[in-house]
Amino acid sequence: MNRTTNNNILVPTDFSDVARNAMTHALKIADVYNNEITLLNIQDEGGIFGFFNDKEKLDLLKEAVDMKMDKLIDECKKNFPNVKINKKIVYGNVYRQITEIAEEGNFDSIVMGTNGASGLEQIIGSNASRVINYATIPVVVVKERPMVNNGYEKIVLPIDLSRESRQKVKWAVSLAKKFNSTIHLIYENSSSEEYQNRIFAVVNQTQDLLEKSGANYIVRGLDDEAYPDSFAMDTLAYADEIEADLIMIMTQQEKGFSEFLLGSYAQQIVNYHGKVPVMCINSGDTGVIIDGVFS
Secondary structure (H helix, E strand, O other), X not given: OOOOXXXXXXXXXXXXXXXXXXXXXXXXXHHHHOOEEEEEEEEEOOOHHHHOOOHHHHHHHHHHHHHHHHHHHHHHHHHXXXXXXXXXXXEEOHHHXXXXXXXXXXXXXXXXXXXXXXXXXXXXXXXXXXXXXXXXXXEXXXXXXXXXXXEOOEEEXXXXXXXXXXXXXXXHHHHHHHXXXXXXXXXXXXXXXXXXXXXXXXXXXXXXXXXXXXXXXXXXXXXXXXXXXXXXXXXXXXXXXOOOOEEEEEOOOEEEOOEEXXXXXXXXXXXXXXXXXXXXXXXXXXXXXXXXXXX
């Protein structure tokens, strides 16, 4: 089933520096794709709002948050006058609010910071993993690196033998065309001849898709001598080495306990303290109109 979106990017914010960085990423994407953005402030059910039983004091606190949101929107408008900016303030569980609002509102994507200090708590932990796993739309996890003026100039696209790994190619092409990016198609070399033959076949298929799309790309095999760690750590090392602007991964969900957990590769890419933003695409959401993402 194809999913209809509302041309709107959801941006959780707690007014921290890293949340502002994520907001800037979202604004630049929105400017290029002619999106709207919705700034979402979540007052965590375990946060400061939970300490106020007095309705008058609670109303004053909510009013203060609302004024802060308006001030933030005014600041955004100075640099991005053509982007429509909405606001939403809710109370409740962080990851549930983000994923439910994104689903109910048919948002295009979620752009979020990695380590907000208040309303979003330590987003690099369980909240981020849960948002990525439960969201049916792409989630861009913004870390330390700000978006350059030209947007996503260098996109790292890791490829392995999984079927899910190849689903993200069209997403990369969509971004690359909008931002005139170079896609860095990377894979791990192996001493196993069988594996090497299979990964070469996948890389060749991916190159054919990129050639037909007209996207700029380069191919790089990561050897054990220069990149001796796991593919996830090697991906992060390569991204830092070339000063990449984005890494694109599939979440490749695995069931664990009573909920879905990130697969080990995605878990390391998202949770490791790297600098490069990561775009996470739900491998189960194969019915989305890929060519219409962000548009």
